[in-house]
Amino acid sequence: MSSVERQLEDLKAEITDEVPDDISISDVRYEGPELVVYTRHPKKFAQDGDLIRRLASKLRKRITVRPDPDVLSRPSEARAEIEEVIPEEAGVTDLDFHADTGEVVIEAAKPGMVIGRHGSTLREITKRVGWTPEVVRTPPIESSTVSNVRNFLKQEREERRDILERIGRQIHRRQMADEQWVRITTLGCCREVGRAAFVLSTADTRILIDCGDKPGAEGEVPYLQVPEALGAGASNLDAVVLTHAHLDHSALIPLLFKYGYDGPIYCTEPTRDLMGLLTLDYLDVAAKEGRAPPYESEMVREAIKHCIPIEYGDVTDIAPDVKLTFHNAGHILGSAVSHFHIGDGLYNVAFSGDIHYDDTRLFNGAVNEFPRVETLVMESTYGGRNDYQTDQEDAERQLVNVINEAHEKGGKVLIPAFAVGRSQEIMLVLEEAMRKGKIPEMPVHLDGMIWEATAIHTTYPEYLRDDLRDRIFHDDENPFLADYFNHIDGGEEERQEVADGEQAIVLSTSGMVTGGPIMSWLRHVGSDPDSTMVFVGYQAQGTLGRRIQNGWDEIPINDRNGGGRSNTMTMKMDVKTVDGFSGHADRQGLMNFVRTMNPRPEKVLCVHGDEKSTQDLSSALYHEFNMRTFAPKNLETFRFK
Incomplete structure (x- = not known):
């Protein structure tokens, strides 16, 4: 036996x-x-x-x-x-x-x-x-x-019951190792934004946290081939933990199953659904752009089949020597700060994933209350010395002013937006602004996956901010059902009609202008000097969004009739950036997240930011709180015990 x-x-x-x-x-x-x-x-x-x-x-x-x-x-x-x-x-x-x-x-x-x-x-x-x-x-x-x-x-x-029984036996197997230690290996996302992936190792267990791509950098994937990850075979991993569904954290999760992984993926229920939505679209975009997809859609289904949803606050055994607890990260629907309790009180590690410290219209702010955390692995997207964002009220005022100015000129407003998170935040701002007469009533066209992502948000209102959850329970008060919103589902023909028609606001994916329907909108309205493009989210280095933000006006546009030809369009529309809508905490929010932790961690690894941001935040935390801090490079290993 x-x-x-x-x-x-x-x-x-x-x-x-x-x-x-x-x-x-x-x-x-x-x-x-x-x-x-x-x-x-x-x-x-x-x-x-x-x-x-x-x-x-x-x-x-x-x-x-x-x-x-x-x-x-x-x-x-x-x-x-x-x-x-x-x-x-x-x-x-x-x-x-x-x-x-x-x-x-x-x-x-x-x-x-x-x-x-x-x-x-x-x-x-x-x-x-x-x-x-x-x-x-x-x-x-x-x-x-x-x-x-x-x-x-x-x-x-x-089949899922068979999978769960097998996983259950793995979780509750007898610990074999005599010694105890804890290590973290960085496989991506260090001194860069994107391709998030880390391995948390003990003498008995190896856990992969996130496995994403890098926006605007095709082919740059996490270092999965190293012995700590898949280098010794996919069975080397006991579990995968997914902090949230954005592609820079989730895009390559299905790839693990192509390589033979057959274990659990721990995430929240909305993260599971959003991962399915975003990874299938990821494959679709790759095919449309003539790129070889890294895996087949069957692997997405395998990933979903192996997901084990965990609710915020539930302490869950995921290995003989590891307990996992998710807490609200305030970033996107279902995003989680992941807390690992290792051994019988041996060590505690928290991975922030992406966090937003303060409340937003969509979410309550990130949770940072844990019984113990010795090491915190924390995002640094806006960790630079001068990375202070406008507060939300000011950001909303700025957006209202930009829309009114464009409306007075007779132009349209084009907002590149991430389908998950920022789009719904902007929808709430626009709904209230029109309802209260702050901007003229006009159609708000939602293109790409935005409508579908919004539907998923309304399926899981318990993950939203308390007052918004209560409104969604009443159809007549559900802000996402406002008459202003129109789902673009007629493709190129409908886009042309909108471009030729009345004044309007267009929210379209992709948020970093790296492909998708936003490219079609640039073709339709990019040359209109009366119209305005408004950036409301982070634009990673190397993306077309960052280039436009920095003043580029010669924009490569693929021939809409196919044939793979690429043309250049001179962009004449006004370009604005409104800070304050990001799903990431700014420099002050990151500092406050650590400041209000009780007890504070002994060590902090600053990741998920460019080189300057990670080093600036690391230095600031060291000087302010007298703790050991690091801005690691990829492929570094830290031993903590």
Whole structure:
């Protein structure tokens, strides 16, 4: 018998001793980080609302209770009883029964009403029918991404259970190493923005944190071939942790499966969906531009199949000697500061990912409260000595002024925007400005993936700022459903109509003008001196966006009729930059993130910024807080214990 089998036998005996005599425990299994308990008496389990909580506390495990399939009521009978228990105003749109696990997936417009106070309605459902309810939200705006991901995972339930059981056994295997140490190896994203990738190693475990591309630098990928990563084979990695879905952090996650990786990806649920959206688009853009994609779309599906979603604040075992906790990073939907507790109190490391320290219209500010952090790996995008952004109110005033000036000239406003995060932030500003009469009412055209990304935001309002979440719950107050917004879905023909038509605002991907529909808009309105292009997000070195921002006016534009020919267009539209909308903290925000940590880390690695930014921030943190700081280069390894 393996050590895991013995462990499960011991747990089964312990649970049997703990539960009342009239509740039988028929099986206990690991599925990923969770302990799944099967019982022939699910209704009795549900009658004691604290029983699962007491077991989880005693065993220090995340526990799910499922009924044995042979004690389940028929779905037709269960459906009627479930519909009787759930209030009509919950807006149930689907009930999906899975007899193999005894779960019923309830999709509803208002999941909170299905859950009930402290889970009371869920317990009532199990008491009545025996099935274990799982609740998901019906998207207020229809999302093909959310629908496709849910349907795909539904089709793959059986294989996914096998994957989770295998992962569970890996997580709970016996520690083999006698010695204990902690190391971090930098595979990218050091003294540069992009291709984020780090390996966190212990004597027993290797974890890859992020695996992205580098905007504007085709072919520059993380150093995955080194022995610490894939150089010794993909099975060398125990887990992948994805901080958020932006391509400079997620683009090459599916590539790992092409190389043979078959382990878990830990991320938040919205990050999983957004990764699917953005990586599939990444492949599509590569194909349209005649570049060989680094992997096939099948690898994106493999990545989604291996995702294990974790909610903010949940402490999760991801290896025999590592616990992971996600906290809100305030950057984009589902972005997470990732805290690793290593060993039995041996060491604690936090990776900030990308953070925004202050509240924005979309998100609450980044969380920096941890029981312990000895080392912080922190982004430095705006860590330079003079990288102070305009505060949000000033930024919004500036944007309103730019729009009014362009409107007075009779021109259009073109805003290159990242589909995820900045677009929704700008949408909220525009909606309020038009509603309050600060700018004239006019169409706001959303091109590229912006509408789909917005639909995903409305699917997960619990990840948004508190007051915005409450507005989304009421259709008549949902700002993303305002009449001003128009989804461009008619391609080139519709773009031409907009360009020839009335005054308007256009939000279009890509945010750094590196391809996508923004190139078409440049063709249509770039030569109009009455129109204005407004940059509201970071423009990385080497991107066309950075060149335009720096004054370039001879813009390469591909021939729209194909043939691969490239023409040059003289750009005559006005170019403005409005700081303050970035999803990244500025210099002061980064300093405040560290200043308000209690206790502060002993060491900080400043990454994800150009050379000057990382060195400036490293120096400032050292002088201000008397801590050891580093601005590492790629391929450096740090030993911390």
